[in-house]
Amino acid sequence: MRTNRRMFLGGASTAAVLSASGVSFAQGDKKYSDGASDTEIKIGHTNPYSGPASAYGVIGKTLQAYWKYVNETQGGVNGRKINFISYDDGYTPSKTVELVRQLVEQDKVLCTFNTLGTPTNTAIHKYMNQKKVPMLFVATGASKWGKPKEFPWTMGFQPDYHTEAVIYAKHILANVKDSKIGVLMQNDDYGKDYWEGMREGLGKEVGRVVKHVTYEVTDPTVDSQVIQLKDSGANVFFNISTPKFAAQAMRKAADIGWKPAQYLNNVSASVATVMKPAGFENVQGVLTAAYLMDPTDKQWDDNADMKMWKEWMGKYNAGASLSDASNVFAYSVVSLMHETLKKCGNDLTRENLMRQAANFQKWKLPMALPGITVSTSPTDYYPIQAVQLQRFKGETWELFGDVMHAEST
């Protein structure tokens, strides 16, 4: 699917939009769209600070802390202070529409950045592209955010769930003999994205899935689902669940003596919140794919990026959890936005912002795994497409194999 998408040559419309003001301006020339001026750049953001998904609230707080740090220590970006306006949408799509309209039409932001959630971003997708306002680096792993042909103003960030699942499927087919796959899936859009990726990755071998069970976010446990999976005789366990349920499922599997090859989605790869509660002795050999460093993984303790991040967190985001992977994610994505704005120089038009966002060549992203970089182009709106497989050993993840690019799958 991905490769097909890639093969489209260009997307003439995108090219047209992006080169509309294509003549390069001399460095001194100042050009502004709404939301940018000599002194200020306005950036809009929505995030659930309240309601059922409020656990993601930490992302918004870290983003705010970062822009505050940029304003205070560096005087903003190219001499312009960042005015970061963040609203609480409670993960409610109808609310997101209201708030994003407020950001675009009342607050007049230059762009939105890292708006969180798949349904919430779906609700504003069309609107932002009609209004021609950049909607950069959205915080969702769905696979629909990188379509420059239809939606030239929207760009994703992380490797999408679909691609990740394809990688697992290929790995299963190549490494597990006579595989019989049992799938545990959270019954929502995120779960379905993984599930469809897995089916696509298996291709003709899709019959190898012997059991597919689901749970709701509101369920107290997934015990009965795990027992069903064991009873189906599966020898591969594909675990599409969020942290709490992932830990429960792996512990339960060990408790009932089920020892399949386990593939855990990246969403739940945290050592502190998943692997430790599941019991280190129960999760040896579990596989997952990663693109960012896990702050609770001891192997990164001496890594320069990690040290810098921990120092930054202590100084400018005091009180935030050092074991929450969301804080790493936020730091990473906001660094990319920071770099994009720097590259814009004095041409802070919406067209140029998109042009710069779509112009990264192997940029070293802070906190990404070694070897994983950001690359974009006017036809490639997926900034990060590489992941690396890792296996749990002892008390940390052990990387193995090569960095895998979506193209190579």
Added chain:
Amino acid sequence: MAASSKKWLWGLLAAAFLVPLLRPVLPDIVSDYRLFLVSTMMIAAIAVLGLNLLTGFNGQISLGHGAFYAVGAYTAAVLMDQANWPYWATIPAAAIVCFIVGYLFGLPALKLEGHYLALATFALALAVPQILKYKWLEGLTGGVQGIVLNKPEVPFGLPMSEDQWLYYYVLIVMVLLYWGAANMLNSRSGRAMKAIRDYAIAADTMGIDTALYKTVTFGISAAYTGIAGALSASAIAFVAPDSFNIFLSIKFLIGLVVGGIGSLAGSVVGGIFYVLVDNSAQALSTFAKNDLGLQFDLSAYTVFGILLIVLMYLMPMGIVGGVYYLVQSMRSSMRGPQAQQQAATQKQHATR
């Protein structure tokens, strides 16, 4: 009294119809965003009116009107998405579907009184988002992905923006629905509804078919809220189960209580209140943190809660009841003591 309030009403209506025409002259004040915001307020006002018919005028409590709102929104969305219905035709369809759902739900609800009914409707509100995700319905509802729609297009080539047209569309529907509700409440049926609220046994003795009135009221109330849902589907141009969580039902109830239970004007005020406060609670909390130097984070819901408590304490009869009381006491203090008693009795009637 009646004549002056009629004048007010016509004045308000005229303003509501004329002000948006100023958009080309004063684009900063009458902006598309503000028109859109007022449209969402009117939609909320219709939903609150639906709940008011049930709770305020018939005495049945519902914590689950978000469910009917969702059913209305999805009925409209599915008809537009799958059957290519024009957006305006989905309003009666949503009303009919919601009336049937509400009527059917009203039947078992007859056996449930007071708190038990509140709990049953609460369960309904919790269940509906899950049902929308159900795999047999997924072909229709789009499951968790929801349905992306188009905004209503301006008809007859009128020189208007989409938001301006949306505003008029919602305004017309709202005025019709309020006119209908006012007439119904002033009729024999309306008096029967209120009689059941005030004293069910007495109403029964008077020959009112309480079971029929209660279930039909449930149906009408659901239909009103469903129409609001259908309008919101057009306004937001997207429906997804996450838009209809339990907070929605709670917000309708808050709007109802704050505006004034059992008052038509109160429903409008309630709708406006909940959209306004919902939007400004966060601004207030950041204001408290940054400008007043508050040390800890105050969540938007905390601010919302504090405002509610203050309001309930100062105006226990809701905003409309409170304002009416203020006006009355001001008048009577001007007129002198002998008129005060008269005003007091009037107040009692008015706040009912």
